[in-house]
Amino acid sequence: MSRRLTAAALLLLGLAGAGPAGGQTPAPPTEGLRHLAAGRDLWIGAAVAYAPTAFPTDSRYVNTLAREFNVLVAENVMKWQTIRRDGRASWRFQFGDELVAFAQSHGMRVRGHVLAWHSGIPSWLARASFSREEAIALLEEHIARVVGRWKGRIWAWDVVNEAIADGPAGSRRSPQESVWERWIGEDWIDVAFRAAAAADPDALLFYNDYNIEAPFSAKQNAVYNLIAGLQARGVPIHGVGFQGHFVLGQTPSKAALMASMDRFAALGLIVQVTELDIRMSPPITPAKLAQQAEESRRVVEACLEHPACDTVVLWGIDDGHSWRAGGAPLLFDARLEPKPAYFAVREALAGRPGRL
Ligand code: XIL
Numbered sequence: 001m002s003r004r005l006t007a008a009a010l011l012l013l014g015l016a017g018a019g020p021a022g023g024q025t026p027a028p029p030t031e032g033l034r035h036l037a038a039g040r041d042l043w044i045g046a047a048v049a050y051a052p053t054a055f056p057t058d059s060r061y062v063n064t065l066a067r068e069f070n071v072l073v074a075e076n077v078m079k080w081q082t083i084r085r086d087g088r089a090s091w092r093f094q095f096g097d098e099l100v101a102f103a104q105s106h107g108m109r110v111r112g113h114v115l116a117w118h119s120g121i122p123s124w125l126a127r128a129s130f131s132r133e134e135a136i137a138l139l140e141e142h143i144a145r146v147v148g149r150w151k152g153r154i155w156a157w158d159v160v161n162e163a164i165a166d167g168p169a170g171s172r173r174s175p176q177e178s179v180w181e182r183w184i185g186e187d188w189i190d191v192a193f194r195a196a197a198a199a200d201p202d203a204l205l206f207y208n209d210y211n212i213e214a215p216f217s218a219k220q221n222a223v224y225n226l227i228a229g230l231q232a233r234g235v236p237i238h239g240v241g242f243q244g245h246f247v248l249g250q251t252p253s254k255a256a257l258m259a260s261m262d263r264f265a266a267l268g269l270i271v272q273v274t275e276l277d278i279r280m281s282p283p284i285t286p287a288k289l290a291q292q293a294e295e296s297r298r299v300v301e302a303c304l305e306h307p308a309c310d311t312v313v314l315w316g317i318d319d320g321h322s323w324r325a326g327g328a329p330l331l332f333d334a335r336l337e338p339k340p341a342y343f344a345v346r347e348a349l350a351g352r353p354g355r356l
Contacts, residue, residue, distance in 0.1 A: 032068035036349035045071025045313035118178035135183035147199035170222030208241030241274035265308035279327025293344035
């Protein structure tokens with residue numbers, strides 16, 4: 001499909017008047033973002049909160065997910081903290097199974113999140129002590145079993161998450177902070193990627209991190225060097241995830257985002273925006289919501305316009321279920337009504353200039 005829709009096609013799709021007019025919030029569309037995204041060769045996704053008030057029981061939440069998005073990520077239920085909560089010998093796959101089945105029956109792709117991360121681990125693991133050999137075996141066993149469980153049904157895996165520390169040094173997370181650094185040492189990342197590739201040779205394998213979206217920051221440089229090192233050693237990796245946890249007013253410009261994508265594209269990688277949210281400090285005002293709309297539009301446009309970028313995933317559907325709920329960072333409000341940011345993303349996907 002073409003990246004561009006003609007004006008005639010837009011009229012046929014009935015999108016010519018989809019944006020807000022005169023400050024009024026239009027009714028939610030019956031056809032979601034995913035239809036527009038498909039016409040632009042872009043995948044648009046959301047992280048799914050598995051909770052009594054969300055998936056799978058809240059029908060408005062579930063309907064919004066199915067209508068708007070064609071990529072689904074488990075916000076928490078594919079992490080160690082969920083799958084391995086009860087100990088080394090116990091595996092809790094039922095929540096992930098349900099999400100994967102939902103995605104399949106609704107024509108959605110699944111991003112798997114996450115196989116190796118210093119955070120999101122169960123307390124038994126955090127308190128444990130393993131030799132290097134034992135830890136390698138544990139990590140390999142986990143990855144083989146989890147990736148194997150959904151082999152062929154998970155499009156892309158976040159294999160390694162957030163291995164680089166914040167700050168100007170661009171160093172790895174410390175052994176105190178990361179059990180994998182502590183037990184295995186630097187090459188735990190190689191171990192994780194090789195294990196994932198062995199378990200599902202067709203899955204796309206990603207390194208995923210935050211604060212790497214601005215070009216030539218120390219952290220971005222460190223991630224770039226880390227990935228270049230993996231490639232030099234023949235470790236399989238296909239993409240880099242820009243998490244995109246932004247603060248209103250600090251979202252990088254479109255040019256900056258695209259310059260960052262250029263760097264990783266030059267390594268032959270796919271770039272995906274994997275956890276987009278743009279949080280504001282209270283109070284939530286119309287002016288801030290309008291600014292959030294512009295910044296959301298900018299991120300989607302950068303991805304649309306960069307040939308290496310094929311996916312934008314929001315880190316949640318609505319503000320009520322966001323991990324940054326107080327910052328109103330998403331496209332829908334807590335009542336699941338679309339916000340100005342929703343309409344801005346819609347316009348970007350429709351290829352129309354900004355008017356908000
Ligand atoms: C967050 C979830 O949204 C929260 O519900 C959970 O309590 C902690 O993790 N980077 C990531 C995500 O890669 O897994 C994190 O998700 C947000 C930051």
